Amino acid sequence: MRMSQDWQAATVRRTKPLSPTVRELELAPDAACTRPEPGSHLPMRLTAADGQVLTRQYSLLGRTDDGLAWRIAVKRCMPSRGGSAAVHALTEGDVVQVLPPQNHFALSVRAPQHLLVAGGIGITPILGMAQALAARGADLRLLYAVRTADELVYADGLRALLGDRLQTFVSAQGQRLDMAAEVAQLRPDAQLLLCGPAGLTRAAQAAWHAAGRAAHRLRFETFGAVATEAQPFWVQLPRHGLRFEVAADQTLLQALDAQGIATLRDCQRGECGLCAMDVLDVEGHIDHHDVFLSPAERDADRRLCACVSRVRGGGVVLDTAYRPDPA
Ligand code: FES
Incomplete structure (x- = not known):
């Protein structure tokens, strides 16, 4: 992995369940709690139940209001490769090792129009992007797609921020995100930023390519896919x-x-x-x-x-x- 090794301790200051499977954590580093750019992630070292040390990266939601802790939200994967289970096992006062925030999914604010797309827990990097763009008065829409309504963990705050510029899609209620139709509505120089599972990313890639749009204006980050029915x-x-x-x-x-x-x-x-x-x-x-x-x-x-x-x-x-x- 390409990263320096200046690991530092961070204390779990607070944990909060957001849904049956998603938990938000506040992590207060011993060193400076720098303000993360939208799209940044936090590398963490975790100890799995079998004692194995795992390195995982979780998108940052931002900092707490007092500026002393980073916020992440993690979905418990079933089955888990160890990382999400280890995060969900953390309790207040536990200490983990972290690296300073890194960003491979940076937001370009220069595009004249932004379409943000989040699939499930993919809302975590998109949330900070929506807040940053809204603060600049940018032309944006956010499409938030989930399987069940309880996965819309940040929808209330986003609705307060974005109003009807937020659209949610709950597949269990028959609501489908039509990526081709959404791409067709965009200005030619619009940017699409997406975080979600591979299927959603592929749908966006296909729609973007079919519309003849410039590849560099589609930016995405996928989940580390764990097949729910994984077999040996x-x-x-x-x-x-x-x-x-x-x-x-x-x-x-x-x-x-x-x-x-x-x-x-x-x-x-x-x-x-x-x-x-x-x-x-x-x-x-x-x-x-x-x-x-x-x-x-x-x-x-x-x-x-x-x-x-x-x-x-x-x-x-x-x-x-x-x-x-x-x-
Ligand atoms: S390490 Fe990047 S595709 Fe596998």
Whole structure:
């Protein structure tokens, strides 16, 4: 991971359940609590139930009113790869290790029009963007899509801020976000900023591409996808003479690490493609959870992104020697 190692202690000052699965935390660092830019995330070191030390990154909602603590909100994933369970196990007074906020999803305020799209807990980086843009009097709309109404954890405050510039979509109530229609309404030089699961990101990519819009005006961040129905699968690496199993609560990348196989990676969210590997053979079905490969590449099953993708009903033979061509 590309980051300096100036870890510092931060104390859990407050925890607050926002829904049955989402908890907001206030983290007061021992060092300065800098004001995070919209879109920033906080790298955290957490200890899982089995004692394993995990590094995770959570989008920052901003600071508390007194400026002494950072705010994050984390959804408990089922199954969890360990991070969300470890966060939900934290109680007030616990101490975690954090790095200063980092930003790979920066907001450009120069665009003349902004469409913000949040899928579920993807509201966390979008919230600060909406507040910053509203404070500047920018032309913006926010589309907030969730499965069930109790996932609209920040809708009340956003409605007070944005009025009818906020639109919510609850799929369990039959409300669907029509990405193509939303993109069609935008000015030619508008910017779309999205944080959500891979499916929502792919829909935005497809609509944006089909409308012939400039790729750099679509910016997104996806979740580290954990399949809700994750199954174990086998992996064979002929180059290393190895065959092993990827457990249901483990990613392929984590299993490769456990086997001591060096693998390129960066985002670990299926966005950058650095972990993509050549598929030599597959038994069963590959569930591609990335947003890096094109739809045709995903259909062809010749490559997979080890950080998020899995196999159902069998396993996969991989060549780990794959390295992407330099851009
Ligand atoms: S590490 Fe970026 S796509 Fe896997």
